[in-house]
Amino acid sequence: xxxxxxxxxxSLRNRIDDIAYIFLTALVFLSAYYWLNTxxxxxxxxxxxxxxxxxxxxxxIYSIYYFTLLYGKIAHESGREADELNQFVQAYYxxxxxxxxxxxxxxxxxxRFAHSSRRWVPAVKFIIFFIIMYxxxxxTNWPIYGLDLxxxxxxxxxxxxxxxSIDVGCRYIIRLQQLLKKTKELETLKLKxxxxxxxxxxxxxxxxxxxxxxxxxxxxxLALTDGHKTRxxxxxLSKFFRYSINREQSNLTTxxxxxxxxxxxxxxxxxxxEDLLNYEISIEPGLEELKIxxxxxxxxxxxxxxxxxxxxxxxxxxxxxxRRDGKKLSLSVQDNGLPFVDNFExxxxxxxxxxxxxxxxxxxYEVALFNTxxxxxxxxxxx
Amino acid sequence: xxxxxxxxxxxxxxxxxLMIQGLLEKYKSMIHLIGEAQNGRQAIxxxxxxxxxxxxxxxxxxxxxxxxxxxxxxxxxxxIFTTAYEQYALDAFQENSIDYLLKPVEExxxxxxxxxxxxxxxxxxxLDIKAMLNIFNQLQSKKEVSALPVKIGQKIILxxxxxxxxxxxSDGYVSLFTNSGKEYISDLNLQELEEKLPVNFLRxxxxxxxxxxxxxxxxxxxxxxxxxxxxxxxxxxxxxxxxYIIQIRTxxxx
Numbered sequence: 001x002x003x004x005x006x007x008x009x010x011s012l013r014n015r016i017d018d019i020a021y022i023f024l025t026a027l028v029f030l031s032a033y034y035w036l037n038t039x040x041x042x043x044x045x046x047x048x049x050x051x052x053x054x055x056x057x058x059x060x061i062y063s064i065y066y067f068t069l070l071y072g073k074i075a076h077e078s079g080r081e082a083d084e085l086n087q088f089v090q091a092y093y094x095x096x097x098x099x100x101x102x103x104x105x106x107x108x109x110x111x112r113f114a115h116s117s118r119r120w121v122p123a124v125k126f127i128i129f130f131i132i133m134y135x136x137x138x139x140t141n142w143p144i145y146g147l148d149l150x151x152x153x154x155x156x157x158x159x160x161x162x163x164x165s166i167d168v169g170c171r172y173i174i175r176l177q178q179l180l181k182k183t184k185e186l187e188t189l190k191l192k193x194x195x196x197x198x199x200x201x202x203x204x205x206x207x208x209x210x211x212x213x214x215x216x217x218x219x220x221x222l223a224l225t226d227g228h229k230t231r232x233x234x235x236x237l238s239k240f241f242r243y244s245i246n247r248e249q250s251n252l253t254t255x256x257x258x259x260x261x262x263x264x265x266x267x268x269x270x271x272x273x274e275d276l277l278n279y280e281i282s283i284e285p286g287l288e289e290l291k292i293x294x295x296x297x298x299x300x301x302x303x304x305x306x307x308x309x310x311x312x313x314x315x316x317x318x319x320x321x322x323r324r325d326g327k328k329l330s331l332s333v334q335d336n337g338l339p340f341v342d343n344f345e346x347x348x349x350x351x352x353x354x355x356x357x358x359x360x361x362x363x364x365y366e367v368a369l370f371n372t373x374x375x376x377x378x379x380x381x382x383x
Numbered sequence: 384x385x386x387x388x389x390x391x392x393x394x395x396x397x398x399x400x401l402m403i404q405g406l407l408e409k410y411k412s413m414i415h416l417i418g419e420a421q422n423g424r425q426a427i428x429x430x431x432x433x434x435x436x437x438x439x440x441x442x443x444x445x446x447x448x449x450x451x452x453x454x455x456x457x458x459x460x461x462x463i464f465t466t467a468y469e470q471y472a473l474d475a476f477q478e479n480s481i482d483y484l485l486k487p488v489e490e491x492x493x494x495x496x497x498x499x500x501x502x503x504x505x506x507x508x509x510l511d512i513k514a515m516l517n518i519f520n521q522l523q524s525k526k527e528v529s530a531l532p533v534k535i536g537q538k539i540i541l542x543x544x545x546x547x548x549x550x551x552x553s554d555g556y557v558s559l560f561t562n563s564g565k566e567y568i569s570d571l572n573l574q575e576l577e578e579k580l581p582v583n584f585l586r587x588x589x590x591x592x593x594x595x596x597x598x599x600x601x602x603x604x605x606x607x608x609x610x611x612x613x614x615x616x617x618x619x620x621x622x623x624x625x626x627y628i629i630q631i632r633t634x635x636x637x
Contacts, residue, residue, distance in 0.1 A: 182614075213467035214396070217486035220401030229398075272396040309395075309445040342570070345528045348539050354530075354541060368538035378538075 020156060026163040033060055034170045038178075048107055056102055059096050066092060110259045129167055133160035150242065194359045212237075212300075218272050229271055236267045246294065250361055255322055255329075256288035262301050262320060269305050275308065277316050284323040290383060292331070293356040299349030300333040300377050308337030329383050334376035340369050353379070388500070391418045391433065393426040393452070394465065395442040399486065403439050403465070406493045414497075423447035427455055435460050437500070439483075442466040442519070450516040463496055531579065533559065533567045542567060544584075548615035549593040550576055560598065564616040585634050587611065588624035595634065 036054045046051040067089075109128050134157060215237050222230045243261045259281055265281045301318065308316040319334040357365040357379070366383040390407070393431045394400045400419055407414055417433050420426035423446045430438065442449040449464065464483040481503065482496040530541040546561045546585045552573045559567045569576065575585055589610075599614035607628045613619045623631055631637070 028597045210467050213486045214399075217402060217467065218396060218398035218490065221396075221398035221400070221405065224405050225401055272398060274397055323436060340532075342532075342534070344532060346530050346532060350541065351529060354543075366540075368535075368539050368540050369532070372537055 007322060019162070022159050023166075026166050029062065030163070030166050030170050034174050038174060041180075047111075048104070051103060051107060052100065055100060059099065063092060063096075075338045076377060079149060080256050096166055098136045102132045106132050121195065126164055126168055130160050130164040133163050191359075193290040195357055214272065215268050224270075233268065233271045236264050237273075239264045240268060244295070251294055251356075252293040253290040255283060255290045255292055257291055258294065258297055259320070261295075261321070262297050265298060266305075266318070271303075273309065273316075275315065277318075278307065279318040279320070281322045282319075284321075287322055287329065289323065292329075292381065293360045295358055296353060297333060297378070298330060299352055303347070303349045303377075304333055304337065310338060326379065327382065330379045331379040332376050333378075333383070334374045337375065339371040339375050350377070353377075357381070386501070387412075388414045388436040388461075389417045390414050390437040390439065391420065391426070391429055391435040391460075392439045393420045393423075393444070393449070394439070395419070395421050395444045396441075397591055399441065399465070402488060404492060406488065410497060413501075423449075423452040424454050430456055430458065430460060434458055437463065439463050439465055442468065448516075448519060448631065450519055454512045454516065461500065463500070489637070523570045528581075531559070531569070534570060535567070544581055544594075545579075545596075547584075547589060548597045548604055549619065549621065550580075550612050552582075552590040560619070561613065562615045585631065587621060587627055587631055591621055593621060598635075601635070601637075 012350040033054055037050060040050055040054065044053065054093075106129060137159060164378070215233065217235050218228055219237070222233065238377070240261065241262070243257075261297050263281055266277070270277050270279075298318065301320065304318050308318065314336075317336050320332070321334075322329065322331050324330070354367060357367065361381055368378050370376050370378060387423065392400050392403050394403070400421075404416065407416060414437065415434055418429045420429050423444050426438075426440075440449045440452070440462050442464055443466065444452070450620075453459075453462065462480045462606070464480055464485060465488065467482060467486040474559075481500055484492060484496060498608060529545075530543045531547070532539045532544050543558060544562065546563075548560050548562050550557055550559050550573065555569060555571045557573055557576065559569055562569070572580065573586070575593060577592055578585070580592065584592050585595050586592050593611065593613065597613045597615060598611050599618075600612040602610040602612075604610050607625050609623045609628070609631065611621045611623065613621070
């Protein structure tokens with residue numbers, strides 16, 4: 001054993017140039033191989049065909065380089081040209097053929113766990129690659145040196161180890177790049193989608209035709225009998241629409257402003273539904289100037305009105321409050337309407353609340369629906 | 384000479400009822416207002432009791448819509464619908480009633496309706512309520528469901544369909560797994576979930592439903608099965624069931 005190691009170290013010392021040379025070649029070759037392989041992935045679908053083609057192309061390019069060097073060398077040293085050239089060409093083609101055999105063998109041996117996420121897989125792949133490299137190198141040099149174990153055995157494990165490490169390194173880098181690219185793509189895609197969605201939401205709030213027509217019909221209906229109410233309704237409606245037209249195109253608003261808008265909305269609905277609709281709005285002092293997404297609460301209040309008046313017609317009471325909950329802002333819309341059924345289908349309003357928060361407070365919010373102790377939609381935002 | 388009519392106004396908003404009342408003012412001698420109702424149940428009571436010739440009917444009311452109300456009547460009055468719905472939706476309704484009025488109601492338009500009523504008189508065309516109810520429901524069901532409510536203790540939260548990578552049933556529980564690897568317990572079973580989820584979800588095995596859009600790779604496996612690799616955080620690997628192969632192949636276009 002000790003003797004073996006001594007021979008190995010000795011041989012290493014003698015051939016340190018060779019090792020550096022092989023290391024660099026393997027690095028360039030394998031990087032180029034994986035680079036080309038990913039570039040061609042979309043064009044050549046069959047993995048095994050693609051790998052062989054890429055391997056062949058690279059081997060061909062390398063052969064040009066290799067033979068140019070060789071001819072240069074031979075030109076200087078006259079005499080043994082034919083012999084040496086023959087030997088090298090033979091060696092090179094043995095290498096090409098054995099590389100193809102090796103690559104395909106490696107592919108066949110490893111494709112079964114190509115996508116396994118088990119821990120030992122990279123290690124097994126590494127060992128398989130190592131063994132194949134080792135055998136390939138012995139095989140390649142056999143025509144030149146014969147099976148001279150003293151020359152082959154100590155040197156090649158190191159080289160095989162190097163090449164196998166480079167292989168794993170290249171794969172790792174590619175995997176990482178793909179992962180980063182994909183995450184990035186996904187994020188931009190998601191962001192775009194949400195942005196459009198939020199813009200749509202604002203638009204939706206601007207032109208909810210149903211609400212507008214009903215309110216205007218109320219104004220027309222009241223005009224001849226109740227001047228005061230008519231005026232109040234017209235003023236509230238203008239206020240509401242001024243807020244929703246949102247000249248500054250801002251996505252955020254103060255809590256105070258949003259609550260005022262909700263109140264305006266409820267005033268309009270109260271003219272329509274009269275005593276059936278009652279509400280209370282409360283903000284814990286000090287929270288008025290906090291920024292929240294524009295039209296965050298309005299859809300929830302609209303839902304409470306819409307669904308709260310369903311079923312047996314009883315008086316609907318809506319309670320909206322904002323308070324501090326530790327470091328978080330807690331907003332809640334409660335009503336005494338029918339409870340949420342277990343498998344209710346979330347509508348546009350609730351969805352838009354999620355979308356706005358996703359866009360403006362990503363990962364910093366929580367929305368939950370409760371039936372007990374009171375029916376409510378509650379929003380927690382980290383501030 | 385003119386025939387006289389008795390009429391009832393049905394609308395859940397008082398201002399809207401006032402509006403119709405005001406417009407009826409000048410037809411006092413022709414149309415006698417005999418009652419008002421502010422929801423479907425009241426409307427049924429009044430119409431059954433007083434048998435009016437004509438009903439001004441709001442389509443959207445909280446307890447039931449106008450068509451449902453009509454379908455529960457034994458006596459079929461003439462109907463003029465009032466609604467804030469956009470015009471495109473209403474061509475079908477017009478064919479089946481005296482007229483429909485868009486809110487806010489125009490006076491000219493109202494007068495036109497009354498003239499139409501006089502012209503048609505009591506020659507009451509049978510209302511095809513069922514057809515109208517169908518059309519109405521179609522208009523209503525445009526709502527697109529895109530998230531699943533999930534119960535966690537007392538609270539309900541929403542999980543977007545697009546966030547769900549796959550659903551797995553084990554030991555009588557069904558779990559939803561999101562793309563980011565979170566797990567939620569659903570109180571629905573796989574059968575119910577399959578019905579609830581949109582078409583891009585696919586039952587691939589007795590205990591798995593997957594999101595088709597999350598499949599990143601497919602491998603052939605023995606015995607007519609496939610191995611699916613998802614692109615969620617854990618790169619989940621799922622082997623499909625033999626008996627689902629035909630549905631899977633058609634769904635994935637294999």
